[in-house]
Amino acid sequence: MTMPSGGFDPRSPDFRANPYPYYDLLRQAAPVFYWPAWGIWFLSRYDDCNTLLRDARLGHGEMTFAAPDEQRPLFDMQSHWMLVKNPPDHTRLRGLVHKAFTPRIVEQMRERVQAITDRLLDAVQRDGQADLVAALAYPLPVTVIAEMLGIPPQDHHQFHVWSDDLARSLDLTDEPEVYNRAGRSAVALTDYLREIIARRRREPGPDLLTALIQAEEAGGRLSEDELYATCALLLVAGHETTINLIGNGVLALLRHPDQLRRLREQPKLIETAVEELLRYDSPVQLTSRMALDRIEVRGQAIPPGQTVAFLLGSANHDPERFADPQRLDISRDPNPHLAFGKGIHYCLGAPLARLEGQIAIGTLLRRLPRLALDAGPIEYRDNLTLRGLRSLPVTF
Numbered sequence: 001m002t003m004p005s006g007g008f009d010p011r012s013p014d015f016r017a018n019p020y021p022y023y024d025l026l027r028q029a030a031p032v033f034y035w036p037a038w039g040i041w042f043l044s045r046y047d048d049c050n051t052l053l054r055d056a057r058l059g060h061g062e063m064t065f066a067a068p069d070e071q072r073p074l075f076d077m078q079s080h081w082m083l084v085k086n087p088p089d090h091t092r093l094r095g096l097v098h099k100a101f102t103p104r105i106v107e108q109m110r111e112r113v114q115a116i117t118d119r120l121l122d123a124v125q126r127d128g129q130a131d132l133v134a135a136l137a138y139p140l141p142v143t144v145i146a147e148m149l150g151i152p153p154q155d156h157h158q159f160h161v162w163s164d165d166l167a168r169s170l171d172l173t174d175e176p177e178v179y180n181r182a183g184r185s186a187v188a189l190t191d192y193l194r195e196i197i198a199r200r201r202r203e204p205g206p207d208l209l210t211a212l213i214q215a216e217e218a219g220g221r222l223s224e225d226e227l228y229a230t231c232a233l234l235l236v237a238g239h240e241t242t243i244n245l246i247g248n249g250v251l252a253l254l255r256h257p258d259q260l261r262r263l264r265e266q267p268k269l270i271e272t273a274v275e276e277l278l279r280y281d282s283p284v285q286l287t288s289r290m291a292l293d294r295i296e297v298r299g300q301a302i303p304p305g306q307t308v309a310f311l312l313g314s315a316n317h318d319p320e321r322f323a324d325p326q327r328l329d330i331s332r333d334p335n336p337h338l339a340f341g342k343g344i345h346y347c348l349g350a351p352l353a354r355l356e357g358q359i360a361i362g363t364l365l366r367r368l369p370r371l372a373l374d375a376g377p378i379e380y381r382d383n384l385t386l387r388g389l390r391s392l393p394v395t396f
Helices: 013-017 020-029 045-054 072-078 089-098 103-107 110-122 132-137 138-148 155-169 178-200 206-218 224-255 257-265 267-280 349-368
Strands: 032-035 040-043 128-133 286-291 293-297 298-304 309-312 391-395
Touching: 013 110, 040 045, 040 349, 045 293, 045 309, 072 178, 072 224, 103 257, 103 349, 110 132, 110 138, 110 267, 110 349, 132 138, 132 224, 132 349, 138 155, 138 224, 155 178, 178 206, 178 224, 206 224, 206 293, 206 309, 224 257, 224 267, 257 267, 257 349, 267 349, 298 391
Parallel strands: 040 309
Antiparallel strands: 032 040, 128 391, 286 309, 293 298
């Protein structure tokens, strides 16, 4: 199929600033679109994404390509992520980590998440202004996942730096320095984890890292490399996406004062509100699979070995599935968005992300009744896959 006039390049600044008009064009004119620059098929309609994300003919291939020495540690680490594994390895890794993210265990963290949120807002409430990304959206989820892993507080900031580098490497970019920097961070993070894991082996604690070590020791279910890689994946997935959920979500509410007012007046709507915020400006815009067998989508054959990218942000704005999708409606129900994906790779941390989003946004609106956008442009980070704000200046 042919892209309509205007072109298509997800690397362009205009696309990254606001991909939604491009999604509209793709859904209407080229819902199965081949991008020759990278040899990727893009799917933009809800029904296609919802169906094929659960299709066993789509999975992941082995990472066998050559990479420069500086980048090799990155791809070696990523090759052990459950995110890029097919069953049975995926099933084994996911089953192990899932025990720490069941809804019951996550619910037990409610008081701790609330305490961290209150402490962060205490630090800025008297100032009358703040950057909400720096003050709340970033430190809350990084503190939560670092505490779950048993990482000392003084190391939390360094964890974010490493995580940001690794997350950037997941984007659609052909800049070598992105991968070089991520490769250096993979080495630094692995060295750090090697030391702290050795300490946990000597002195076990009540944390997820200890649980992963004990599982590895008990039955060889995790190799040493899988242990490092799983911790790194939890770090990236455990807070990068939640930063975006909180930042994007608060911005959407501030730009829709009727919905902001409604949520203040009906705080019990926070659960459906967070689901709508996840749909409206999805923290994860794109995920991909490899065709393991020949598939056909809307009459277009996709041969084995080719990459298929699912535009989750586009699917979540498909008018064939969501009535008036450009409208923010915090009571939208049902809301079968694809922000957490679908199928065997459905986001393991979804219960935790929902909890953090509900507490952070609900507490923010309760404690800062005069919250408003400060003057100045809104800038997103240069990452389409993980769409989030660089900063969110507000007054209160």
